[in-house]
Amino acid sequence: MHIPENYLSPSTCATMFAVMAPVWYVSAKKVKVQIEKKKETVVQLGMGASLAFLIMMFNVPVPGGTTAHAVGSALLAILLGPWAACLSVTMALILQAFLFGDGGILCLGANTFNMAFVLPFVGYGIFLLCRKIFKKHGDKIGAFAGGYIGIVCAAFMCGVELGIQPLLFKNSHGNPLYCPYPLKISVPAMVGAHLIIGLIEGAITLMVYSYIKKVAPQTIYHASDYLNTEVSKTQNSGMKVWKKAIIAIIAVALIFTPLGLIASAPAWGEWDASGILTQLRKYHLNAVVPDAFKHGQGYHAAFDGYAIPGMNHGIEAAFGYILCGITAIIIFLLVAKILSAFVKSKE
Amino acid sequence: MGPNGSGKSTLFQILEGFLKPTSGSLEFEGKDLQELLANEVSKKKFHQKVGILFQNVDTQLFNSTVYDEIAFGPKQMNLSQNEVDQRVEDCLNLFNLNSMRDSVPYNLSGGEKREVALASVLALNPDVILLDEPLVGLTRAKRNELIELFDKLHQAGKTIILITHYFQQIKDVATDYLIFGNGEIVKKTGDELKADPELIHQVEEY
Amino acid sequence: MLPHWMYEKEDYEPEIKKGGLFSNEKLLKGLLSKLHTESKVCKKHPFHPLVYLVNIIIISLILCFTYNKYVIWIIGIYAAALLLRVSNKTLLKIIKRTLGLFVLNLVLYSPSIILGTGNYVFLIKMFLLFLSLITYASTTSVYDFLTALKQLHVPDFIIFQVDIFVKHLHILGSFLLKVVYAIEARSVGSEKGQNKLMGTIFGNLYLEMVKFGKELYNALEARAFTGKYDYMIHKLNWKDYTLIFIQAVLLVLVILIGRG
Numbered sequence: 065m066h067i068p069e070n071y072l073s074p075s076t077c078a079t080m081f082a083v084m085a086p087v088w089y090v091s092a093k094k095v096k097v098q099i100e101k102k103k104e105t106v107v108q109l110g111m112g113a114s115l116a117f118l119i120m121m122f123n124v125p126v127p128g129g130t131t132a133h134a135v136g137s138a139l140l141a142i143l144l145g146p147w148a149a150c151l152s153v154t155m156a157l158i159l160q161a162f163l164f165g166d167g168g169i170l171c172l173g174a175n176t177f178n179m180a181f182v183l184p185f186v187g188y189g190i191f192l193l194c195r196k197i198f199k200k201h202g203d204k205i206g207a208f209a210g211g212y213i214g215i216v217c218a219a220f221m222c223g224v225e226l227g228i229q230p231l232l233f234k235n236s237h238g239n240p241l242y243c244p245y246p247l248k249i250s251v252p253a254m255v256g257a258h259l260i261i262g263l264i265e266g267a268i269t270l271m272v273y274s275y276i277k278k279v280a281p282q283t284i285y286h287a288s289d290y291l292n293t294e295v296s297k298t299q300n301s302g303m304k305v306w307k308k309a310i311i312a313i314i315a316v317a318l319i320f321t322p323l324g325l326i327a328s329a330p331a332w333g334e335w336d337a338s339g340i341l342t343q344l345r346k347y348h349l350n351a352v353v354p355d356a357f358k359h360g361q362g363y364h365a366a367f368d369g370y371a372i373p374g375m376n377h378g379i380e381a382a383f384g385y386i387l388c389g390i391t392a393i394i395i396f397l398l399v400a401k402i403l404s405a406f407v408k409s410k411e
Numbered sequence: 412m413g414p415n416g417s418g419k420s421t422l423f424q425i426l427e428g429f430l431k432p433t434s435g436s437l438e439f440e441g442k443d444l445q446e447l448l449a450n451e452v453s454k455k456k457f458h459q460k461v462g463i464l465f466q467n468v469d470t471q472l473f474n475s476t477v478y479d480e481i482a483f484g485p486k487q488m489n490l491s492q493n494e495v496d497q498r499v500e501d502c503l504n505l506f507n508l509n510s511m512r513d514s515v516p517y518n519l520s521g522g523e524k525r526e527v528a529l530a531s532v533l534a535l536n537p538d539v540i541l542l543d544e545p546l547v548g549l550t551r552a553k554r555n556e557l558i559e560l561f562d563k564l565h566q567a568g569k570t571i572i573l574i575t576h577y578f579q580q581i582k583d584v585a586t587d588y589l590i591f592g593n594g595e596i597v598k599k600t601g602d603e604l605k606a607d608p609e610l611i612h613q614v615e616e617y
Numbered sequence: 618m619l620p621h622w623m624y625e626k627e628d629y630e631p632e633i634k635k636g637g638l639f640s641n642e643k644l645l646k647g648l649l650s651k652l653h654t655e656s657k658v659c660k661k662h663p664f665h666p667l668v669y670l671v672n673i674i675i676i677s678l679i680l681c682f683t684y685n686k687y688v689i690w691i692i693g694i695y696a697a698a699l700l701l702r703v704s705n706k707t708l709l710k711i712i713k714r715t716l717g718l719f720v721l722n723l724v725l726y727s728p729s730i731i732l733g734t735g736n737y738v739f740l741i742k743m744f745l746l747f748l749s750l751i752t753y754a755s756t757t758s759v760y761d762f763l764t765a766l767k768q769l770h771v772p773d774f775i776i777f778q779v780d781i782f783v784k785h786l787h788i789l790g791s792f793l794l795k796v797v798y799a800i801e802a803r804s805v806g807s808e809k810g811q812n813k814l815m816g817t818i819f820g821n822l823y824l825e826m827v828k829f830g831k832e833l834y835n836a837l838e839a840r841a842f843t844g845k846y847d848y849m850i851h852k853l854n855w856k857d858y859t860l861i862f863i864q865a866v867l868l869v870l871v872i873l874i875g876r877g
Contacts (some may be wrong), residue, residue, distance in 0.1 A: 110781030165754035244729035271816030455631035487806025
């Protein structure tokens with residue numbers, strides 16, 4: 065699910081980088097704690113990156129005689145920890161782009177968001193939840209479910225990132241500037257395909273996890289190992305292992321963020337009403353133009369003089385994204401705190 | 412036999428069909444090797460007839476139990492389940508590995524890994540066996556055991572091609588020698604070699 | 618005594634059922650040879666690494682933003698000019714890869730052209746983007762990229778990790794290739810059980826990674842590695858100044874034409 069270059073507008077790309085910046089920062093801090101505790105893991109980021117790279121390029125034989133590709137971030141999150149997995153997969157994606165020309169460089173923000181944030185964190189969160197919920201074989205169920213649900217979520221995000229392009233970025237003829245497929249197509253296509261591909265991701269995560277558990281379980285990441293190091297004490301005292309499940313909730317929050325943006329879109333008033341109508345008609349949807357859009361005509365004429373469409377109102381769009389994202393995260397952190405208090409009282 | 416880097420392992424890769432020679436041709440059982448490899452059926456049969464044991468044993472153990480590892484080849488040879496089980500038993504007995512039938516190959520010691528890898532190649536019942544440094548890391552007693560096994564396999568009609576530095580230990584069983592060195596390969600029979608003390612000295616250096 | 622079946626010849630008809638695992642041999646060989654030959658190709662094209670990196674980023678940005686035909690044309694000429702300095706063999710490789718990627722994306726994009734919402738300019742931009750990035754990727758060595766990162770004041774720690782990444786890509790890549798060879802050497806019949814091997818294949822790869830990690834760490838400790846990287850500072854030469862000048866002109870042109 066690597067998004068190719070030019071399918072995302074510059075403002076979307078910039079926003080995704082902005083979203084990933086705090087993720088990278090926190091991951092780096094967490095990995096620092098890991099390294100303080102177990103010095104030999106200092107080399108694991110780079111090595112994990114080479115592992116991620118090889119997994120991504122490998123043709124996995126699937127029943128039926130064809131091959132498919134796995135991403136492997138959920139697996140890496142279980143084996144190396146989600147923070148190290150995030151940084152390793154990021155490094156693998158960056159080098160894939162710059163040194164092998166695979167994948168775009170401007171859309172690295174979006175690609176890392178999908179494959180180095182959503183996939184490993186949702187995957188790991190599901191893994192921990194399953195371990196908690198299912199007393200028997202919880203970890204194995206969690207490994208499969210983590211890989212499967214993780215990649216479906218990542219595919220959903222990918223579909224949304226692509227699908228909002230034709231809605232937000234069009235030229236004066238109403239033609240999409242970047243990805244031409246709207247949400248109604250991109251989301252079902254991405255999610256649908258990955259409901260099947262996810263089986264492979266889940267299977268690989270499960271198979272490798274089971275094997276490593278049998279052979280060398282001491283190499284698997286355990287968050288509890290890093291609770292009482294000096295550095296972690298000053299950083300965040302009393303962080304419980306299962307709180308990682310909250311990260312899954314936050315990731316889900318970010319999934320709903322763009323939908324929130326679409327709902328509040330009329331506030332920007334910059335959509336071409338007739339363009340929307342054509343689009344809707346083309347895909348046989350109800351051709352109902354929201355009242356708010358009728359005012360949009362005037363705005364659109366003003367932009368015809370600029371030969372770089374999408375840039376000016378794109379900055380507003382970017383701010384909109386970020387604000388909604390932060391709001392969603394805060395809401396879900398609160399929900400998570402409530403949940404954690406609830407679960408704690410049960411223990 | 413030959414010095415490090417003289418191309419012995421590369422020759423094995425060519426013999427097994429994983430590398431194409433830049434010039435010249437190879438024939439196996441009277442047929443051109445590249446033609447054999449181009450056809451799926453003859454390629455599979457070729458791999459059954461020519462078994463190879465690489466130097467790095469870790470790359471050759473890709474199943475989750477010793478039993479599965481040894482059974483991997485026979486399972487594909489249209490044998491009944493009983494026959495497959497029998498072959499695995501025989502191979503385990505040959506190396507006294509019965510107690511490790513359910514062990515994970517990755518966790519075994521270096522010598523045990525080598526024995527499991529060799530057992531899985533022998534289970535294919537190949538006519539030719541290519542062995543790249545099979546005696547490394549073994550005790551002298553183990554090396555002797557293995558060389559005896561190679562001799563028995565040879566008596567049973569198999570061709571054994573060995574890359575090794577242990578000239579002293581194999582000189583009594585080896586029939587022919589391919590000596591790498593100075594940019595060329597020289598073939599000598601056992602008798603020819605014994606008659607050439609200078610060459611023996613050179614080979615001992617390797 | 619050897620078991621009786623070892624005295625007999627095998628006689629069976631192999632069932633031909635392909636599994637797809639061995640397609641990785643070509644892939645991995647390609648990866649390893651790319652890692653190997655990189656430095657040879659790149660010695661012939663010594664741009665200052667940071668300038669070259671900034672160059673590809675600027676080209677990508679301009680192409681992404683613009684829909685102006687003249688701007689795209691100018692960038693096209695620029696990208697083609699950069700290709701002129703490349704050796705013929707590399708040029709062929711670059712064109713081959715670009716076309717391959719382009720055709721793939723053409724298929725992806727074509728439904729929208731058929732439905733009428735597509736944009737031919739989009740396709741031209743996409744082609745130029747692929748061309749520029751693959752040109753950059755084919756003419757930059759890993760260490761040039763690392764030097765560029767260093768000069769961007771990326772922390773030494775990250776450079777250290779990227780260094781390890783690339784070295785282990787080679788080591789783990791060859792390991793993986795040998796595993797695939799070993800499987801092929803013993804695949805004497807139907808390949809239908811191949812997917813079951815994925816657990817051990819990737820699992821063993823991970824375990825090798827852990828093993829190498831420990832060894833590497835011990836080796837580094839033994840040599841008192843401090844994590845500092847002192848790369849040779851490239852002196853800017855006339856080629857670099859030309860490139861910078863062209864980039865500046867491009868940016869100005871883009872802004873001027875864009876406004877008009």
